[in-house]
Amino acid sequence: MxxxxxxxxxxxxxxHIWCPGCGHGIVMKGLIxxxxxxGLEKNNTAIVSGIGCASRLPxxxxxxxxxxxxGRAAAFATGVKMAKPEMTVICCGGDGDGTAIGGNHxxxxxxxxxxxxxxxxxxxxxxxxxxxxxxxxxxxAKASTTPYGNPDPIFDIxxxxxxxxxxxxxxxxxxxxxxxDKLIAEGIKHKGMAVxxxxxDCPTTYGRRNKFRxxxxxxxxxxxxxxxxxxxxxxxxxxxxxxILTGVLYQENKPEYxxxxxxxxxxxxGA
Amino acid sequence: xxxKVAVIQGNTACALGxxxxxxxxxxxxxxxxxxxxxxxxxxELPKVGGKFIQMExxxxxxxxxxxxxxxxxxxxxxxxxxxxxxxxxxxxxxxxAEVPCVIINVMRGGPSTGMPTGPGQSDVQQAKxxxxxxxxxxxxxxxxxxxxxxxxxxxxxxxxxxxxPVQVLFDEIVGHMREPxxxxxPGELEVINRTAPTVPPEKYKPYDTSFGDVPPLAAFGSNYxxxxxxLNKAQDGFPTTKAEYVDAEERRxxxxxxSPENAANIEKNxxxxxxxxxxxxxxxxxxxxxxxxxxxxLREQGIKAxxxxxxxxxxxPEKRVAALGKQVKAIVVPEMNLGQMILEVERVTKxxxxxxxxxxxxxEPINPDQIMSKVKEVM
Ligand SMILES: Cc1ncc(C[n+]2csc(CCOP(=O)(O)OP(=O)(O)O)c2C)c(N)n1
Ligand code: SF4
Numbered sequence: 001m002x003x004x005x006x007x008x009x010x011x012x013x014x015x016h017i018w019c020p021g022c023g024h025g026i027v028m029k030g031l032i033x034x035x036x037x038x039g040l041e042k043n044n045t046a047i048v049s050g051i052g053c054a055s056r057l058p059x060x061x062x063x064x065x066x067x068x069x070x071g072r073a074a075a076f077a078t079g080v081k082m083a084k085p086e087m088t089v090i091c092c093g094g095d096g097d098g099t100a101i102g103g104n105h106x107x108x109x110x111x112x113x114x115x116x117x118x119x120x121x122x123x124x125x126x127x128x129x130x131x132x133x134x135x136x137x138x139x140x141a142k143a144s145t146t147p148y149g150n151p152d153p154i155f156d157i158x159x160x161x162x163x164x165x166x167x168x169x170x171x172x173x174x175x176x177x178x179x180x181d182k183l184i185a186e187g188i189k190h191k192g193m194a195v196x197x198x199x200x201d202c203p204t205t206y207g208r209r210n211k212f213r214x215x216x217x218x219x220x221x222x223x224x225x226x227x228x229x230x231x232x233x234x235x236x237x238x239x240x241x242x243x244i245l246t247g248v249l250y251q252e253n254k255p256e257y258x259x260x261x262x263x264x265x266x267x268x269x270g271a
Numbered sequence: 272x273x274x275k276v277a278v279i280q281g282n283t284a285c286a287l288g289x290x291x292x293x294x295x296x297x298x299x300x301x302x303x304x305x306x307x308x309x310x311x312x313x314x315e316l317p318k319v320g321g322k323f324i325q326m327e328x329x330x331x332x333x334x335x336x337x338x339x340x341x342x343x344x345x346x347x348x349x350x351x352x353x354x355x356x357x358x359x360x361x362x363x364x365x366x367x368a369e370v371p372c373v374i375i376n377v378m379r380g381g382p383s384t385g386m387p388t389g390p391g392q393s394d395v396q397q398a399k400x401x402x403x404x405x406x407x408x409x410x411x412x413x414x415x416x417x418x419x420x421x422x423x424x425x426x427x428x429x430x431x432x433x434x435x436p437v438q439v440l441f442d443e444i445v446g447h448m449r450e451p452x453x454x455x456x457p458g459e460l461e462v463i464n465r466t467a468p469t470v471p472p473e474k475y476k477p478y479d480t481s482f483g484d485v486p487p488l489a490a491f492g493s494n495y496x497x498x499x500x501x502l503n504k505a506q507d508g509f510p511t512t513k514a515e516y517v518d519a520e521e522r523r524x525x526x527x528x529x530s531p532e533n534a535a536n537i538e539k540n541x542x543x544x545x546x547x548x549x550x551x552x553x554x555x556x557x558x559x560x561x562x563x564x565x566x567x568x569l570r571e572q573g574i575k576a577x578x579x580x581x582x583x584x585x586x587x588p589e590k591r592v593a594a595l596g597k598q599v600k601a602i603v604v605p606e607m608n609l610g611q612m613i614l615e616v617e618r619v620t621k622x623x624x625x626x627x628x629x630x631x632x633x634x635e636p637i638n639p640d641q642i643m644s645k646v647k648e649v650m
Binding site for chain 1: 295296298314317318320322324326327328330331332334335336337338339340341342343344346360361364491492493494495496497498499500501502509510
């Protein structure tokens, strides 16, 4: 299948700011394919981000785009969606943005099951500020603020989303580029809060400090640690040690927030 | 036909004023003494097809308000004390991205959790300087229940007209006090909506200064699409670090409030017996209620007192206060803080008259006697 990338790239805004080898560009390309697959209308599509390298994505897309403050994408997006439930609302941003400073907004958007799709780019680090550890930096890894190795345990973003009440949760990696569009498209079509975690890489601030010789090495790790959920079902706990599950991890149908609020309006008007 | 009258709380008047102004989105988080604004709107907004959402914290509430406004809503949030502090970063976002919205601050004592159920006026400088970076501020300080209603309407008007956040500050005393109000009929008070663009969508720039200092604002989900960021941006809305763009945009955003013509339109004051006054009481919010009483009492005693009451606190009514400073022998500034607006009065009067402050931060209102003895002391 061929995709209409030109339709969705905002004229005059490339080149992007990302470093060579950064995974965020792969995710953006996947997102564009998903927008194309879903046949969305530009004027009716809002793309909302926080702050960080990943959060610069909306500027490159020809839609209604909102680059907010660090961590606040889900909260701004909730306002947009509540005001105009007919719009398709997509959030995107990094692991630091979405799960550290923005963790509260992220879990509450999941809990409300508001109809949005959150594309969370997990590169395990604060890229934009030069490589400080995030809640997703592996324990023991080196970051600019963990010179002795990271003492912190990590968040499993997908589990967090499921636990918080998101009704569509999927994960893939920047290596599995063709899966990115499919999962995002499924998320967009899903009525309710969809979280797509894309595990990607930051060669500049993470790879460099953690003895990856090249971006290819980082991609290899993504390839080797990813296990599709179907395959994982047949594997032992031991075999799954250190692996990440990919594919649709969770899906259910539950009342969607804006639809629930429409009932509140009907009640108030009838009363 | 007789007008609808009721005896209501200041917080209720605020909520009903918002509905009158066409508010159709409220994002909030409960906090004393502002909570009733949210409670009333949770009931009233859905009746008119509006949306009410209780967010997970005040930061989220402010974010939802900005998002809703960009999608074309007239959006409001209300909070107090710690909640106001939490909102500061995003108030700055609304300033730089030029997003109309209204923030109600029902002031209590502080800092920190302070005195949740006690009144204060200690956020008046925060209203001006709370968020980081240079920016202009519009803040209104009503002092009666009917005025809370009408100033909430005016706050929406100014927010829409100047494309920016507008703060309304009143304190716990008027927030919780009940007073009679005669509700204005629809159409009686002016209601202003933001100017929408008329250019073809492909020509639209969200910060196009060829339309003046307040460029038209389109809505997400309309025929226009555009980019919004909290970074310094050029007229097309995209980030820039080019010195000349950044400088021009920063200055324009201040000018749209503080230029003499615009400030004159935004300023609103009450002058009570100022014409022949020899001593002036500069008072705002609930404190002005005691000041008015003090003026009358002092006049009975043969002291020519007057009261200047800013209803728009920011931008500060510099010219008028400076002129009055030359007319009177002394200005007394009572405020429920340790001396905040008195600094502005001092700045603009430049030593032309004596100054005296009456300050209270014990959760008790300033009473007329305190003001009167200060007047006698400075005269
Ligand atoms: C309130 C606030 N705190 C801190 C920052 C500084 N800051 C900017 S981006 C960033 C981290 C971004 O990391 P992440 O979200 O993981 O995205 P990445 O850059 O790795 O794509 C931080 C801490 C900020 N902009 N605002
Ligand atoms: S610093 Fe890292 S996350 Fe940021 S653009 Fe470069 S590679 Fe990507």
